[in-house]
Amino acid sequence: MTDLDKIIRPSLKQLEPYNSGLSVAAVRRLCGLAEVNRLASNENPFGPAPEVLKYIRNQQNDLHIYPSSEASDLRTELASYLDADADRLVFGNGSEELLSIIFRSVIEPGDRVITLYPSFPLHEDYAVLMGAGIERVALTEDLTIDVDKLAEAASKPAKLLIFSHPVNPAGCWMSRDELLAVLDARHPDTLLVLDEAYFEFALSGDYCGGLDLLAPGKGHWIVLRTFSKAWGLAGLRIGYGVCSSPALAAALDLTRTPFNTNAPAQNAALLALGNEAHMKTSAAAIAAERDKVKASLMERGLRVAPTQANFIFFETEMPSAEAADALMRLGTLVKPWKQAGFDRFIRVTVGQPEENRQFLEHLDSIRART
Numbered sequence: 001m002t003d004l005d006k007i008i009r010p011s012l013k014q015l016e017p018y019n020s021g022l023s024v025a026a027v028r029r030l031c032g033l034a035e036v037n038r039l040a041s042n043e044n045p046f047g048p049a050p051e052v053l054k055y056i057r058n059q060q061n062d063l064h065i066y067p068s069s070e071a072s073d074l075r076t077e078l079a080s081y082l083d084a085d086a087d088r089l090v091f092g093n094g095s096e097e098l099l100s101i102i103f104r105s106v107i108e109p110g111d112r113v114i115t116l117y118p119s120f121p122l123h124e125d126y127a128v129l130m131g132a133g134i135e136r137v138a139l140t141e142d143l144t145i146d147v148d149k150l151a152e153a154a155s156k157p158a159k160l161l162i163f164s165h166p167v168n169p170a171g172c173w174m175s176r177d178e179l180l181a182v183l184d185a186r187h188p189d190t191l192l193v194l195d196e197a198y199f200e201f202a203l204s205g206d207y208c209g210g211l212d213l214l215a216p217g218k219g220h221w222i223v224l225r226t227f228s229k230a231w232g233l234a235g236l237r238i239g240y241g242v243c244s245s246p247a248l249a250a251a252l253d254l255t256r257t258p259f260n261t262n263a264p265a266q267n268a269a270l271l272a273l274g275n276e277a278h279m280k281t282s283a284a285a286i287a288a289e290r291d292k293v294k295a296s297l298m299e300r301g302l303r304v305a306p307t308q309a310n311f312i313f314f315e316t317e318m319p320s321a322e323a324a325d326a327l328m329r330l331g332t333l334v335k336p337w338k339q340a341g342f343d344r345f346i347r348v349t350v351g352q353p354e355e356n357r358q359f360l361e362h363l364d365s366i367r368a369r370t
């Protein structure tokens, strides 16, 4: 029998399994807990609009029919919502799938990819998978984006410039002028991927989405957004990208599977858009909670990153894996960061007020033990 090592691509050996964490049910069983606060995956605890829930509850017809390959109805509605051309939109089974599609569509071995550090794991993992070299632009000591360094890196030739904004895991962001400086500096041959998974939570006046600054047909760019976070549809898997040109969207469409987004997800996203007020209310409530929890962490003298997302990144006095394990045993799930230099950092999702209160109580109790 052939050695499996000769079959599997060597670049896979450099990858770690994605850390998606334990389910609430698994933690209840493992730790003998009745209540578990799930604050590890940046989901929206308020869930989707009631109209979406009603649709999903009644969804039983047409399950034997393939979905629209183009997500036609959603495409039309989203194009008008965003004031963008319908033929510049691409849809994915979550925006994570769009990341995979983008890397598979553009990267050849040896290409250069520029990203921020610490980074969203998939931005680096797909680069490794495709054999690209990664250039990391580190956050500053204050855990903000080093605008000058990012602009300088962006000005040099690379296949991809990719980062999330607000940044996952830190939550930090650039002002409109700073983002514009980075966008203006980018090399003309580079594809910019601006991952705006947390766009809807960034309510600070100086945050500016990429679509307000990037012009169609000028340079090559994709702005990624998702229905998983603020819109409350993480379980259904649907995200989208707005591309600089129809030709770029068409190229990405060649790489996806023909029916990558399912019909309930397309319809739920459509209904969610039609009930935008629900999303806006919950995003505003989460943003207000976020600022309170962040202030509480700072009162405790902890190093906390500025954030406009629905999570907070902060340093603990112990290895992150240990802290996350101890918090889990008390009933709060968080994301321990593992990247070098940040392995004492925890990323905690902002939950409902009671969950946040319990998280702080659990954190105090594990810190008192050390």
Ligand SMILES: *Cc1c(COP(=O)(O)O)cnc(C)c1O
Pocket: 042, 093, 094, 095, 096, 097, 120, 164, 168, 195, 197, 225, 226, 227, 228, 229, 234, 237, 238, 239
């Ligand atoms: C959560 C997240 C995504 C995407 O999630 P999907 O559920 O696949 O849409 C993409 N990018 C970043 C930075 C994220 O944090």
